[in-house]
Amino acid sequence: MSTSSIIEGRIDKTVSAETGVLELTESVAGDSHQRMVSGRSNFQSSFLAGDSTEQREPNDYYKTQPRYTRPMLARERFDGVVWECACGDGAISRVLPGEVISTDLHDRGFGETGVDFLATTKQVNHIVTNPPYSLAQKFVEHALQCVSGKVAMLLKLNFLEGQKRKPFFERTPLRTVYVFSDRISFDKGDVESKGSGLLAYAWFVWEIGYQGKPTLEWIKSESANS
Numbered sequence: 001m002s003t004s005s006i007i008e009g010r011i012d013k014t015v016s017a018e019t020g021v022l023e024l025t026e027s028v029a030g031d032s033h034q035r036m037v038s039g040r041s042n043f044q045s046s047f048l049a050g051d052s053t054e055q056r057e058p059n060d061y062y063k064t065q066p067r068y069t070r071p072m073l074a075r076e077r078f079d080g081v082v083w084e085c086a087c088g089d090g091a092i093s094r095v096l097p098g099e100v101i102s103t104d105l106h107d108r109g110f111g112e113t114g115v116d117f118l119a120t121t122k123q124v125n126h127i128v129t130n131p132p133y134s135l136a137q138k139f140v141e142h143a144l145q146c147v148s149g150k151v152a153m154l155l156k157l158n159f160l161e162g163q164k165r166k167p168f169f170e171r172t173p174l175r176t177v178y179v180f181s182d183r184i185s186f187d188k189g190d191v192e193s194k195g196s197g198l199l200a201y202a203w204f205v206w207e208i209g210y211q212g213k214p215t216l217e218w219i220k221s222e223s224a225n226s
């Protein structure tokens, strides 16, 4: 393809939800053809992450609808003080049981703001959050220093992968992974998401003192109208 055809043409990008394959359709001067890209290019990785870099919400702000949190809460008890340490507008905090502490680095009109979780030293019984994905592992490691009970984090299922993750999982007390059998999606800012997302997510639950192997369970989100 010549340089001018790139400039004059258009490229439409879609990702197959089933295969994860990126499909590029080039439309040049009325003609179009399709290319299948099966490698994991940087572009594909960021696209699969939910958005291109330019389209990601500032500070990784994606809201977790209560219908994604309640199915996990139906299976896990959190007695005592529960900390939502990246609370956003309180989407998770509002459905947590017991005494709830809510903080966030940024002001989203809920909880205590200006609190960088990674710089905190607070001690609580449990932490439950959907962290900024770019800091997910740091959040889990720090959370495990802050609790006497459980850490529950909503993360992409592919958080399980990777050479660096293997030793991380071997040294942390991951107890249960609740995989969503449906595809969930997140509200961006104030825009409520109604569709289903491209990626698999799961609630990962660590418990201080747990020494066995992690177990895998499946959960389903509540329907959009519940």
Ligand SMILES: C[S@@+](CC[C@H](N)C(=O)[O-])C[C@H]1O[C@@H](n2cnc3c(N)ncnc32)[C@H](O)[C@@H]1O
Pocket (backbone or CB within 6 Å): 059, 060, 061, 062, 063, 064, 065, 085, 086, 087, 088, 089, 090, 091, 092, 103, 104, 105, 106, 108, 115, 116, 117, 118, 129, 130, 131, 132, 133
């Ligand atoms: C993916 S959003 C999730 C918000 C909320 N937990 C929810 O599920 O609706 C991540 C949140 O982490 C906050 N955040 C980013 N870096 C942070 C940090 N270092 N300490 C505390 N909060 C942080 C962002 O402001 C954002 O509100």
